[in-house]
Amino acid sequence: MYTIKTLNAISPVGLAKLPATQFEVDNDSPTPQGILVRSADLHEVPLPDSLLAIARAGAGTNNIPIDKCTAAGIVVFNTPGANANAVAELVVGALVAGSRNLPDAIAWAQNLKGSQTLAKDVEKGKKQFVGPELRGKTLGVIGLGAIGSRVANAAVALGMEVLGYDPYISIDAAWSLSRSVQHCVSLGDMLPRCDYLTVHVPYMPSTKHTINAQTLSMCKDGVRVFNFARGELVDTTAMLAALESGKAAQYFCDFPSDELLGVKGVYCTPHLGASTPESETNCAVMAATELSDYLKNGNILHSVNLPDVQQPRAGGRRICIIHKNEPGVISAITGILTNANLNIENMVNKGKKDVAYTMLDVTGTIADSLTEQLSGIDAVIRVRIL
Numbered sequence: 130m131y132t133i134k135t136l137n138a139i140s141p142v143g144l145a146k147l148p149a150t151q152f153e154v155d156n157d158s159p160t161p162q163g164i165l166v167r168s169a170d171l172h173e174v175p176l177p178d179s180l181l182a183i184a185r186a187g188a189g190t191n192n193i194p195i196d197k198c199t200a201a202g203i204v205v206f207n208t209p210g211a212n213a214n215a216v217a218e219l220v221v222g223a224l225v226a227g228s229r230n231l232p233d234a235i236a237w238a239q240n241l242k243g244s245q246t247l248a249k250d251v252e253k254g255k256k257q258f259v260g261p262e263l264r265g266k267t268l269g270v271i272g273l274g275a276i277g278s279r280v281a282n283a284a285v286a287l288g289m290e291v292l293g294y295d296p297y298i299s300i301d302a303a304w305s306l307s308r309s310v311q312h313c314v315s316l317g318d319m320l321p322r323c324d325y326l327t328v329h330v331p332y333m334p335s336t337k338h339t340i341n342a343q344t345l346s347m348c349k350d351g352v353r354v355f356n357f358a359r360g361e362l363v364d365t366t367a368m369l370a371a372l373e374s375g376k377a378a379q380y381f382c383d384f385p386s387d388e389l390l391g392v393k394g395v396y397c398t399p400h401l402g403a404s405t406p407e408s409e410t411n412c413a414v415m416a417a418t419e420l421s422d423y424l425k426n427g428n429i430l431h432s433v434n435l436p437d438v439q440q441p442r443a444g445g446r447r448i449c450i451i452h453k454n455e456p457g458v459i460s461a462i463t464g465i466l467t468n469a470n471l472n473i474e475n476m477v478n479k480g481k482k483d484v485a486y487t488m489l490d491v492t493g494t495i496a497d498s499l500t501e502q503l504s505g506i507d508a509v510i511r512v513r514i515l
């Protein structure tokens with residue numbers, strides 16, 4: 130029986146992937162083997178020795194201390210693409226809403242309640258909300274992954290000229306991108322041409338303040354900026370100065386902060402990007418499936434800190450070893466298994482940066498001391514025998 134703790138609301142459709150015969154969902158457990166999380170910040174949360182895996186029902190993993198997890202042999206999963214459609218639709222909605230001044234127009238119309246001259250007020254007042262059509266305008270998309278590529282393709286379909294910047298684009302994303310999206314090799318190549326700019330990169334030290342005073346100064350006057358990725362990707366101080374000077378006309382952001390709220394031209398939504406029933410279900414199902422397959426079978430799919438390794442069970446017992454990615458570990462492992470008179474039916478080893486994963490299906494009698502012997506190899510971080 131595996132104990133799973135959920136932080137944040139996880140869709141019941143996902144939790145149903147963890148049957149009660151094998152999994153117990155106990156949010157008060159001090160010793161869970163698995164955690165299912167959305168946006169809760171785990172950086173300051175103690176990680177118990179019992180913890181084997183954390184599955185993030187979502188894309189961004191900046192709320193999880195990845196290096197600390199790797200050092201402790203905790204596999205961190207995410208759910209790539211599972212909420213991309215939800216975010217992309219919201220960005221398209223925001224492009225239209227921003228351009229046509231919908232938030233201000235709606236708020237203004239609400240205030241007409243009770244007016245005896247409502248129809249006249251509407252016709253007289255509407256001119257203050259005139260805003261441009263998207264068709265024929267230029268959109269810059271920074272980050273062409275699951276979300277950015279969908280936004281770019283949708284904008285092409287709306288008749289926009291679309292510029293894309295992503296030096297690390299995956300082959301899948303590149304294949305899925307409309308041929309009309311123009312490739313920019315630098316932000317300098319893109320920013321001076323954009324009427325609208327949207328950012329879809331993960332937040333990490335290298336992407337902090339991707340939009341800053343310098344990048345904003347390269348933009349067209351009156352640029353409209355959209356950030357449905359992470360608040361930290363935009364330097365708020367620089368953004369507010371750009372709005373004040375007229376360099377930027379609008380800032381749509383899914384990450385409200387005290388400095389942003391109430392400022393003219395700023396429109397904050399409450400981290401709503403992935404908040405659709407479809408996306409919440411997709412993410413929860415994917416996260417629970419990843420967690421279940423790792424806990425039960427040692428298979429790893431969609432991990433952000435360990436290599437993806439999957440094998441059908443080949444009979445006998447399965448030994449799963451997380452270890453440092455350095456020479457001599459495999460021979461040390463196989464040496465111990467040979468001395469233990471175990472036959473290796475199947476074996477796979479993959480490395481990812483400094484860490485590696487070795488999974489072996491063995492037949493023969495496993496002594497109680499085997500875990501301890503394997504754990505005694507200097508480079509070994511965690512051993513599980515399933």
Ligand SMILES: NC(=O)c1ccc[n+]([C@@H]2O[C@H](COP(=O)([O-])OP(=O)(O)OC[C@H]3O[C@@H](n4cnc5c(N)ncnc54)[C@H](O)[C@@H]3O)[C@@H](O)[C@H]2O)c1
Nearest residue numbers: 188189272273274275276295297298330331357358402403
């Ligand atoms: N608002 C929300 O609710 C919500 C929901 C989902 C995701 N997000 C955020 O959106 C981000 C992107 O999600 P995704 O599913 O598209 O992820 P993804 O991994 O599919 O795409 C990210 C893309 O960014 C690119 N990239 C990385 N560094 C870059 C850089 N310096 N310059 C340009 N491109 C760079 C990558 O090559 C990749 O193509 C997530 O990391 C998360 O922070 C927010």
Ligand SMILES: O=C(O)CC[C@@H](O)C(=O)O
Nearest residue numbers: 167168187188189403404
């Ligand atoms: O769980 C959510 O609602 C938001 C998830 C989103 O920020 C993500 O990075 O996938």
